[in-house]
Amino acid sequence: MAKAPVDVAQLVAVDPAQAARVLSETRSATLAGQRARVAPRPLIGQSWERLLRSGLDPEQDAGSGLLPRDEVRRRREASPLRHVLPVLWEGLLPASDVAPHIVVVADAEGRVLWREGSAQVLCRADGIGLEVGADWREDAVGTNGVGTAVVLRRPVQVFASEHFVRAHTSWTSAGAPVTDPRDGRLLGVVNVSGPLETMHPATLAWVGSVAKLAEARLRELHLASLERLRAVAAPVLARLDGRAVVVDADGWTAAVTGMPYTARIPLPKSRSPGPGWLPVIGPCFLEPLADGWLVRAGEEPAPHDGARIVLDLTRPRRWSVTVLGGGGSWTHELSPRHAELLYLLAVHRSGRSASQLAEAVFGDPARKVTVRAEMSRVRRYLGPFLEHRPYRFRENTDVELLLPDDPADLLPHSAAGGTSGTGGTRGARHHRAVSDAGG
Structure with a gap:
């Protein structure tokens, strides 16, 4: 029986060499399908399970295909993170003069857009493919402080042999997501990487704090922009x-x-x-x-006959609903809760009461007030296409549901099983939602 996971951060602080040995033994045994003396940390073990299931080779060559320079330039210009690079550099780069490490900024897809820091470590980073334009998604290069932070949407530190791919096991990295303060949308990840012996266990808290400073700066920029537009709008609206x-x-x-x-x-x-x-x-x-x-x-809002709604749940944490109608099309990104609620309504076209939704989402039919509050928010952008008592899509609304190939990737945040008992639709790639009786 494997021992409980060790406190990796504490072990690294006390004896990095011993930490490296323990982690190496754990990685070798676990990836070979054997029982390890010391279990991996839960978030690491779960990441390894995802990668083993996907078929990624832990012995694969380091690095991944690089984006062309023009595409890197395009992504940089489109990324809101360009506005907060000074905050990130000022918060993280000075320490690279003391302990050799580099700072990496990636977009929401895990593509490296910027990197700065120790020249020595930058050279070593080239050797494992941690270059501008590289793809550091978890499912492309294994467990790491960029891609795994994208998947989990929270700060992650990966020590040495906690990396899935062998070529990365001499590295330690700490990454924190940077989200849009307006709507919580993932903008990218800021990451500090370097050799195990030079990375302090407190690095994760440090990187996470700087990411929060960047989000605060984005909030300030947004409010200032709205204030400038408000000054222009005031005399126009008054007339x-x-x-x-x-x-x-x-x-x-x-x-x-x-x-x-x-x-x-x-x-x-x-x-x-x-x-x-x-x-x-x-x-x-x-x-x-x-x-x-x-x-x-113009006139008061009215339901649109023949409107088509596309509920896209194919990309984890990047769910959206698109409305196609006579007045053009628009897309709205969905929170995890709204994605789950709309999924349930899409596969149960006859409708669901507040208590039924509460039981499916929370495992507790008594949480009707919470469901009603969330559905009130959903109706702000989908009101003309929804009915209530019970909650359902209007009969004249065509709803298409796009689902991931792997059933495990469908709404992975759902802990109550609300998406598991929906008539066998989980795991389908693309289907048109139908009524309960017909599906």
């Missing part, structure tokens, strides 16, 4: 009658008149001046205004 709202390029509200305030109004992916249809507002007219849009409401 208008009826309902109108001014939003930035991402749909965040700067000012509103004649209608309730809504923090964000999803805009069409392809937008142009003229008539359209938007959630919450319904029929409307869009006009560019400074760095945003003036949206003037």
Whole structure:
């Protein structure tokens, strides 16, 4: 029987050489399917299980295909993280003069966009493929402080032989996700990597704190941008009658008149001046205004006959709902809870009561108030396409469901089993949701 996981951080602080030996023994035994004397930490063991299931070779060559320079440049220009690089460099780089390490900034897909630090360690990083443009997703290069942080959406430190791929086992890395403070969307990961003997166990807390500073800076920039747009919008809205709202390029509200305030109004992916249809507002007219849009409401929102909704759950933590209708299309990223609720409604077209949803999601039918609160938020962007008592999609709404190839990747956050008893749909790649009676 394997012993309980050791306190790796404490062991590294006391005796890095012994820590390396223990971790190496644990890795060798576990990956060979044998019982290890010391069990891996749960988050490491779970990562190894995912990779063994996927068929990744722990003896594979180090490194992965690099993005072309033009694509790296494009991703850098599109990444909000470019605005907080000074915060990241100032918070993390000075220590590289004392203990050799490098700082890596990757996007939400685990692609390395920037790296700085010790010249000696940068050279060693080239040898394992930790280069600008490299793919450091967990399922591409194994357990690591970039890709595993992307999967878990929380700070992760990977010590030496806790790495899945043998070529990485002389390294230790600590990575923390940086999320969009407006909606919690993952923007990327900031990571500190270096040799085991030079990495302090407190590195993880340090990297996590700097990531939070970067998120705070993004929040400041967002609020300042909305304030500038609000100053431009005020005299424009003062001259208008009826309902109108001014939003930035991402749909965040700067000012509103004649209608309730809504923090964000999803805009069409392809937008142009003229008539359209938007959630919450319904029929409307869009006009560019400074760095945003003036949206003037038309008639009251009405259900759209023949509307098509695509619920995309194929990419873990990147779930979305897209509405296709006569007024154009728009996409809204989903939180884990909203993704699960909409999934349940999509596979149970006859509807679910609040208590049924509560039992499926939380394992407790008494949590109806929580479900009603969440469904109220869902109705802010999907209201015209939903009914309640019970909650369900309107009959004239066509719902398509895109699911991952591996059933284990479908809503992995769901702990109550709410997505496991839904008529055998879990694991299908792509299907059109049908009524309970028909499916």
